[in-house]
Amino acid sequence: MIRPPSSQKSYDLFYSGDPSVVQLPEGASDAIAEAHWKRLEVAIETGIWDDVLVAGSDVTRFTVRPLSTEHYGAIKDLIAAGLGRNGSAMLALRIALKAVSGIEGAKLKFVEHEQFGVVASLSFLEDVGLVGDHGLAIVRELGLRVLKKAQDAPPK
Amino acid sequence: MIEGLRMRPWLQDEAKHNPDGVMYLTDCQLCMQHNPRALRQEMGCGYEPPPPPSIKVDPWTPPVDLTGGNRGYKGPPPQFCAGYTTKLPEVVEIERARKHWLLGELRSFCGDEPPTDVLIAGIELLDMTTASARNFRASAPKDPES
Numbered sequence: 001m002i003r004p005p006s007s008q009k010s011y012d013l014f015y016s017g018d019p020s021v022v023q024l025p026e027g028a029s030d031a032i033a034e035a036h037w038k039r040l041e042v043a044i045e046t047g048i049w050d051d052v053l054v055a056g057s058d059v060t061r062f063t064v065r066p067l068s069t070e071h072y073g074a075i076k077d078l079i080a081a082g083l084g085r086n087g088s089a090m091l092a093l094r095i096a097l098k099a100v101s102g103i104e105g106a107k108l109k110f111v112e113h114e115q116f117g118v119v120a121s122l123s124f125l126e127d128v129g130l131v132g133d134h135g136l137a138i139v140r141e142l143g144l145r146v147l148k149k150a151q152d153a154p155p156k
Numbered sequence: 157m158i159e160g161l162r163m164r165p166w167l168q169d170e171a172k173h174n175p176d177g178v179m180y181l182t183d184c185q186l187c188m189q190h191n192p193r194a195l196r197q198e199m200g201c202g203y204e205p206p207p208p209p210s211i212k213v214d215p216w217t218p219p220v221d222l223t224g225g226n227r228g229y230k231g232p233p234p235q236f237c238a239g240y241t242t243k244l245p246e247v248v249e250i251e252r253a254r255k256h257w258l259l260g261e262l263r264s265f266c267g268d269e270p271p272t273d274v275l276i277a278g279i280e281l282l283d284m285t286t287a288s289a290r291n292f293r294a295s296a297p298k299d300p301e302s
Contacts, residue, residue: 004245005244005245005246006245006246006249007157007246007249007250007272007274007275007278008249008253008266008269008271008272008274008275009267009269034205035205038203038204038205042202042203045202045244046244046245047245066272066274068272068273069273069274150274152157152158153157153158153273153274153277153278154157154158154161154274154277154278154280154281
């Protein structure tokens with residue numbers, strides 16, 4: 001079962017470039033591209049993925065927890081101090097990630113981070129061959145989604 | 157999510173007192189069956205891309221106090237249709253959490269983890285908006301036929 005977006009509990013994310021997700025055809029018009037990205041956005045917001053998944057396929061699910069305001073605040077401080085977009089996305093994903101399912105051979109490990117305590121290691125991406133730009137694209141997309149959710153939360 | 161929390165009590169109130177007026181907001185499937193895409197884009201439908209810039213998005217807005225008084229909706233104008241934003245899973249979750257919170261049972265709703273700051277902030281926002289919608293209704297002139 002897909003865990004829908006939550007402010008309290010863990011929820012699932014997918015990567016838009018996953019082969020199980022319907023891909024934008026090459027040479028698609030702007031209107032088709034806009035509709036495609038909107039469908040993905042709706043799937044993420046509603047937790048209803050049916051419209052964007054290839055029928056019968058098994059999408060990789062990244063189970064994450066919501067960032068606490070303390071963690072989000074700390075990441076914002078690091079960004080203000082010069083941490084880049086990729087670095088902040090990676091850090092957010094490492095803090096939030098709890099489980100990965102649907103990638104054969106992927107074993108998620110957790111390590112101690114000097115500032116954020118126990119966080120996920122992203123070494124499983126290398127273990128399953130998701131390296132270089134491909135691995136970075138996954139981390140960036142998912143991490144930025146985690147950050148955006150924290151950013152869009154009601155003010156304290 | 158914030159917009160959904162701001163709109164939900166107002167839409168629920170309107171659905172109770174004027175169900176025909178908001179029937180498309182309370183039933184997205186019905187709205188999609190009855191209304192063309194262009195019209196839904198104008199209504200700020202969250203399922204559709206925004207309309208061309210020449211078209212003004214005009215979503216449903218809760219009642220404001222036309223007398224200049226202090227009653228009615230006072231938040232920012234909505235950007236999306238309340239039919240979409242009020243049904244988002246996190247908005248529904250926060251409403252459920254608020255029901256537990258009102259009974260002093262938020263911990264049991266949250267299970268093993270303590271409530272997150274986001275959940276509590278969401279409950280507070282929803283509670284404030286619920287009170288505004290309720291006060292507006294209580295102060296509205298009564299329908300002589302009811």
